Amino acid sequence: MLEVKDLTKTFGAMTAVSHENFTVKPGEIMGLIGQNGAGKTTTFRMILNFLTPDSGEILWDGKPLTHQDYDIIGYLPEERGLYPKMRVEDQIVYFARLRGMKAADVRAQIDPWFERFQVKGKRTDKVKDLSKGNQQKVQLIATLIHMPKLVILDEPFSGLDPVNASLLQDGIQMLRDNGAAIIYSSHDMANVEAISDHLVMLRTGEMVLNGTVDAIRQSFGRTKLFIESPLTEADFKQFDGVQKVVRHGQSFELTLADEAVGHRIFDAATQSGYIPEFSQQPPTLDEIFRMKVGEVHA
Template sequence: MVLELKNVTKTFGDKRAVSNLNMIVNPGQVMGLIGQNGAGKTTTFRMILDFIKADPGSVITWKGKEITPQIKQKIGFLPEERGLYQKLTVEDQILYFAELHGMNRADAKEKLKLWMDRLEVVGKVTDKVQTLSKGNAQKVQLIATIIHEPEFLILDEPFTGLDPVNTALMMQEINRLKEQGAAIIFSSHNMDGVEKLSDDLTMLKNGKTVLQGGVKEIRDSFGRTQIYLESDDDTSDLLDISGVESVDKRGQGRILRLENEEVGLRVFEYVARDGYVQSFMQAPPTLDEIFRAEVAINE
């Protein structure tokens, strides 16, 4: 294993920001850390990096050892509050961060050119950061995070400010780093991105772990209680089927939410009574729907 957290807790005054968090992130694994604002995600990242001290009794190790300044050189950290110097050129900035992580300047210069092409950054290495668009500045920030090829990556809201095309491009690169063996932990409010990227998931609410495990296993635990349907049947007729709780329009079709997954057979038998149905898919709720439901509990 690379990263292990045991009973990690952080208290500020009378507020407990993180409570008894346990987590393991292995090489070649992506852990999605999700939760509403103030749930404890950024506090967790700062404790891992020793920017703030966890409460006594907390254990945070990297490859079984305490995280020292030398180990931190092997970590790539993309903070939510971006840390680029606006009046420096892209090159000066990236080379500075690369040297901080122990890279040779000439090697970093060569890799910068490759990364500028790979991430399709619009601009030159001699441009000042303040001249870049928000999306391109975000890509440069990612380059600063990964140019030294870290074994462990922490990405705090990596998709902020990116359009769908550039979000997909960044997700592609995160997956590539995972395939090369990096251990990755990231937070995002983009549940679609979390679902596509994550192998495992930890959800915090008011500092407490409310969900943890594989993404598929978490979704399946809620049961296949919804159906995407395209048919000519009236909504009122679908609502009359015993166990159908609601019917809502979704794109070209409708989403039916069910009392339990056994209701799906009754729905299918009804809509396919003439031997044909345009589209029928029974699935668990999406991660976004689970997230919204869990956040709403006891609010």
């Protein structure tokens, strides 16, 4: 289990991370979100001992990480780094051997990993001859092939199309199912919402959200209402507490000041009986992200 306890890091007068606390258990995925410059990459670099925190501690299974522990970590940096003139197979073998694997064992596993990520290219190709997306897949394979117990992925979905993003999601979930503790950053809230067991949001270095995706969403109340009924846009705007009305074909999306407003709308909409749609939900993670970021500028 990874434990980050009261972690703080400053650069001169700037505080990059302030009193950060979270845990990531084996078989768990944690999403780390926030604007550019919020402290996500700084957090990763402190976990990896690239940066020394000013205060706080980082523990793996209750103890400080040692040099040997780093062999069980898989790290994908935001700044991708492959050797363009090296063959794909040699590239993967090189990184895996740095993590203690034997070359023969690595070569035996390359084809299954190619199939898992649907790499378009041959293991004998030079990295520079692959497309950018396939180069990214090769780096992912080099990060994951030694089946790390702790996986740190900095913006892994960046630049991937929806099909390849789905393949990466499957790969991350496979590692989770094999007991890895996984922490990753992303600006794609749909991906975060889809695969994260819990999340932490940083804003200018401070934690502003920490919990399961469902608990965080529910804490904002069921203030989104999707409805199809005889009521018109003008009718909805007459309700006290309806902040916004957006039409989608025959349906409406309402933003409510308080979820209790939904009860009154439901009673009015169903006076004549059945209505085709009434779904009251908490805001999406993307909407919550925008709310929390917007508080800085309010």
